[in-house]
Each structure stands twice: as structure tokens, then as C-alpha cells.
Amino acid sequence: MNTIKVGVNSAGIQTPMQYGAVEHYRNLGCYNHLRKELKKPIELLDPKKGFSVHDLNSMDLLHLQNPYTKEHVEIIQRAKMHGIKVLVDFDDDLIHIPDNNHNRRSFEGVKPFIAQSCQLANLVITSTNALAETLKEFSDPQVINNAYYPTLQPLARDAYQPLVMWRGSASHADDCIEFQNEVVKLMEDSKDVPFFFWTNKTMAEWTMDFPMRVPNAQGQKVGKWEIVKPVAVLDYFHMLSMQVRPMLTLVPLKDYQFNRAKSNIAFIEATLAGGVALVPDWEEWKHEGAIVYRSKAQFYEKAMKVLQGKVNVEAYRAKALKVVNEKYNLDVVNHQRWDLIDKIF
Numbered sequence: 540m541n542t543i544k545v546g547v548n549s550a551g552i553q554t555p556m557q558y559g560a561v562e563h564y565r566n567l568g569c570y571n572h573l574r575k576e577l578k579k580p581i582e583l584l585d586p587k588k589g590f591s592v593h594d595l596n597s598m599d600l601l602h603l604q605n606p607y608t609k610e611h612v613e614i615i616q617r618a619k620m621h622g623i624k625v626l627v628d629f630d631d632d633l634i635h636i637p638d639n640n641h642n643r644r645s646f647e648g649v650k651p652f653i654a655q656s657c658q659l660a661n662l663v664i665t666s667t668n669a670l671a672e673t674l675k676e677f678s679d680p681q682v683i684n685n686a687y688y689p690t691l692q693p694l695a696r697d698a699y700q701p702l703v704m705w706r707g708s709a710s711h712a713d714d715c716i717e718f719q720n721e722v723v724k725l726m727e728d729s730k731d732v733p734f735f736f737w738t739n740k741t742m743a744e745w746t747m748d749f750p751m752r753v754p755n756a757q758g759q760k761v762g763k764w765e766i767v768k769p770v771a772v773l774d775y776f777h778m779l780s781m782q783v784r785p786m787l788t789l790v791p792l793k794d795y796q797f798n799r800a801k802s803n804i805a806f807i808e809a810t811l812a813g814g815v816a817l818v819p820d821w822e823e824w825k826h827e828g829a830i831v832y833r834s835k836a837q838f839y840e841k842a843m844k845v846l847q848g849k850v851n852v853e854a855y856r857a858k859a860l861k862v863v864n865e866k867y868n869l870d871v872v873n874h875q876r877w878d879l880i881d882k883i884f
Contacts, residue, residue, distance in 0.1 A: 542580040543884065545570055546598040548606075548614070549586040562586075563772050564685040564804060565630050565666065566602055569876060572688055572869050579877050590614060592621075600624045600880065606656040607633050607649040615659045624883050627656050630666040630685070632673050632800035639713050640797070653677070661883040664876075667823050670800040681879055685802045686872035687811060687863065691773055694860075695780040695813030699852060703842075704785035706737035706805070714798070718791035721839040726764065729846045734764040735783065737775075779812045786852055787845045788816045790824070791838065799823075807867050810859040815852050817842055826866075828859025 547566045562568060567586060573579040584598055589610075595601070601618045603611055606627050615625050633646050634653060657663050657678035664683050665671045671680040703725070707714070715722075726734055770778065779785075788809035792798045803823050809816035810828065818824035820833045830845065832838040844850050865871065 540580055540881070540884070542582050543600055543880070544582045544584055544598045545600045545602055546584045546590060546594060547586045547602045548588065548590070548604060548611075558772060560772050560804070561604060561630060563688070563691075564802075565628050566604055568688055568691070569869065569873060570602075572690075572873050573877055576690065576870065577873055577877065590618075592617070595621050595623055598623060599884075600626060603627045603656065603660075605629055605631060605633060607646060607653050609652055612652050612655045612659070615656055619659060624662075625660045626662045626664065626880070626883075627660040628664045628666075629653075629670055629674065629680075630802065632670050632797050634673060635796040635800070637713065637795055637797055641709055641712065662879055664879070666802040667800055669796075669823065673796075673800065683876050683879070684867055684872055685804050685807070686867045686869040687807050688869045692776045692808075692811055693780045694811055695784050697784060697813070699784045699786045699813040699856075701846075702733040702735060702783070702785050703787045703789060703846070704735040704737060704783065704809075705789045705791070708738065714791050714793050717793040718835060718838060721835050721842075722789070722791070724839055725842050725846070728843060730763070732763070732846055735767050735785065736764060737767040737769070776808070776811075779808060784813045785809065786814045787842060788812075788814060789842065790816055790818045792819050794819070803867075806859070807863055810856060810863045813856060815845065815850070815855045815859065817845070826859065826862045828855045828857070828862055830855065 549562055549566065558567065567583065570581055570583045574581040574583065587594060595618055601623050603615065603625065606615065618625050634650050636643050636646050654677040657674055660678070663674060663678045663680040665674060665680045666683070666685050668682055671682050674680040788805055790805045799821055801823070803818070806816045806818055806824060806826065806829055815828070815830055817830045817832060817838065820831045825831050830841050830850070832841055845852065
């Protein structure tokens, strides 16, 4: 097979901070892995937010991440006119963004454009089964799980540290509000355990109810906590496994369709970092080695058992690591991605 030249719709990656989790887990990282690790005939063109006719003429495959606008549809139509194969990849359920999500207004009326994008594409990929179910209305989506890149995401060499971590952006404000009482109670009842909130200023300002800002009944700030500012994603992976190594990663998710379609990278990253993840009892998350909650009460109870030393973290992590290496390892998963790409040429 001749080399396949791939164009990805993403803002130009000029600094490490511009290479984010989506680029790593869904497109640029995956294509680089195909080329470098699996030795597939892939050439990755410079990513761009928009493509000119000249750009399109230089590529064989156009990868569009989460296309949802009229402009995206027009790009796909133009690419098809030029005989270019089109792959669309979705990692969020943009059709079912809840009303209280701060991004809701940006995605009003997107369903027709998502439908057209899927119908025009040569290949539709999603990150989860739940998301694939949403898109089956328009196409035959194939599920390619998010997976870790072993060369770039190291395993923790040392034992976990007795600390708790949550990481996320302002899109999770509603989740934090939903679980704020449970998180605050955890902090009150385990005052010697540090809590790391790996987030940004936007998240801290989005809601004054963010757990670390909520006082207890006596009006006192609770527990030990620290806001860890975001860093470039590849630096984050190294810091997480080499320095932070949290014993417990919290994944508080409110139960609605948008969240059910989310992928389990928090579980993957927690496992690589040497600890365990507390996750909802949903298809995407309930794996061997994960600690599962079915209610907010269980969220608190199971977290406390970990913090009180009543859970064998090493044993859970060993089971989780087996799952991650067998199912969420790019050395395995990217063969599936390549087989699907190969079939459309």
C-alpha cells in the first residue's frame, strides 16, 4: 500500500499546551503511534483548523474530530468531490449535552450537521458503545476505545502516595455540585489525607460550590487540598505516574446520557499511576480492578474504605492493569483502527 497522507482538523500544534487529551487519545497521538510504533504507511500532515483546496488536494484521508457545524459538512462535501476519504470521530455526545452544561449554547441545533457528517463520511468512529448507539441513527459507527500510548504514558515505578485526586475542566461543574456534599464529607473525615484538584481557574470560578470552597457546618474550610494547575498533557502523564501517584482517583459523574457516553480515561490514567479509581456502575467503567459506586452514599462509603486502609489497593490495581493492558493499550487498539482505515482504501 502507498503511504496514506492524513489531514486532521485541529488548531495548529505550535506549543506543548496545544496538544491536548483529545489530540492524544483520538487523532494525532494515534496516527503517530501507527507510523512510529506499528510501522504503518502513514504520513501526518500539519494539523489545521480549516482546510483550503490546496490542503485537501495534498491528502488522502481527512480526519474530522467531532464535526457539528455547517462548515464541517461543507469541508466533507468538498473533500468527497476531490476523491478524498473522510473519517469522522466522535468522543462526546454533542446531541445530548444537558441544559446546565456551560457549553450547551455552543451546541444548540447541531443534530442535522452531525447526521450529515456521519452520512457523508467513509468511516465513523466513536470512543464508546453508548456514543455509538446515539450515532446509529445516522450511520454504522465503529467503536475504537481510548487507549494509552505506552511510550508516552509511563507506568508508576514506585508505590502510590496516600492522596486523593480529581481532575477535570469546567464541563464537570455540574458533576462537582452533584457530589459536593460527599466530597466535603470525605475531606472532613480524612483530614490528614491531601486532596489534589487538577483543574484550572475557569473551573474554580465556575461555581463557588466547588468542594474545596465549601466550608463545614462550623464555617471552617475542611481538609488538606491543593489546586494543581493544568500542564501540557504529556507532562501531565509523567507527573501523574512519576510524582503524584494518587492512591485514589475520584470520578463523580451525574447520571445522564451525555455522561454515560464518556470514555474511561480517568480509570486508565489512575491505573497507570499506581492507584485505584472510584467509578460509576456503568458499562464503560465497571471493569475488574475498578471500585464501583451505584449511589452518592456508596461513593462516600467506598472512598472512605480506601482511605481507611480497608481495601487492598495493590490487588485492585493489579487487576485493573491487566484490563488496561489487554483492552486499553494503543499497541493493541491501534491495530483495530488501522484495519478500519485500510478497508476504506
